[in-house]
Amino acid sequence: MRASERPxxxxxxxxxxxxxxxxxxxxxxTDGLELAASCATVTQARTLITPGSADVALLDVDLPDGNGIALGVLLCRTDPNIKVVLLSAQDAIGLMLDLPKDVAGTWSYLSKTSTNDSGALVRAIKVAADGGSTLDPALLRRMRPRVGTKVAELTNRQYSVLRLLASGLSNAGIARELVITEKSVQNHVYAVYATLGIDASPECNPRVMAALKLIEETGSD
Known part of the structure; x- marks a missing residue:
């Protein structure tokens, strides 16, 4: 686990x-962050990012000698404590569904367009370091539930909560965004889990599972 007092x-x-x-x-x-390594290729990354050297890896999906997904899988299998934030110039959010199950727990995905907003990037890094995941908010806003899916059964408010949850917001953050109480958010979150058939126990990281379900059962405008 990462010591909370260090960057x-x-x-x-x-x-x-x-x-x-x-x-x-x-x-x-950025206060609270520290650059552990800066690499241009998979080869450099495999040399410089050693087990225990980094808490979060920001990985471009397309690299000249490989790809960020394969590299992320390797890093996670070598160091189970490292978290991955994928970056892509294209809308490749669906790649999150193809991750091997043994490493799929807390990966995040951001469009390079969104990383022009340093606040969104920093928040994704911090969420990842705390064991959560972030999906690109701008891409999520374009998602629409597919007919006949469990996500399509959600109410408008429940769907809004799910989308904000998938973007990495805490219950308090969702409450501020929707101008409702945290208790109401909690109730909506549990209703979302129930509709999607997700076990709400902490052991299964239900927020990540709900986010992946959102990707699986929606399509872009």
Whole structure:
């Protein structure tokens, strides 16, 4: 587990020099974050990101000598405590559904467009470090439930709660966004779990399971 008193160590793997420099700058200038490694290739990452050296890895999906997903799987299998935030220039959020089950627990996904907002990136890093996951909020806003799915059975309010939950917001954050009480959010979250058939016990990370269900049963506009 990460000691709460020390900074979150972030490893960046991105082949485009300018974009990698931007990510490095965000990490190094944000209180509570520390740049553990900055790499342009899978080969560099395998050398520099060793077990225990980083808490969160920011990984570009497309790299010149491989891809971020395969690299993330390798990193997670080598170091079960590391968390992964995937970055992509394309809408590839569906890739989250194809992750091997043994490492799929708390991966996050952001569009590179969203990473122009440093606040969204920093929040995703912090959520990941705390064991949660974040799906790109802008992409989630374009998602619509497919007819005949469990997600389509949710009320409008429950669907709004699910989408905000999947974007990495806490119950308190969802309450502020929807201007309702945290108790109401909690009730809606449990109703979402019940409708989607998700075990609400902490052992199964139900928030991550609900987020994956949202990807699986929706389509983009």
């Amino acid at each position: 979150i160590r972030v490893a960046v793997v991105e082949d485009h020099t300018l974009f990698r420099s931007m990510l490095d700058h965000i990490v190094t200038t």
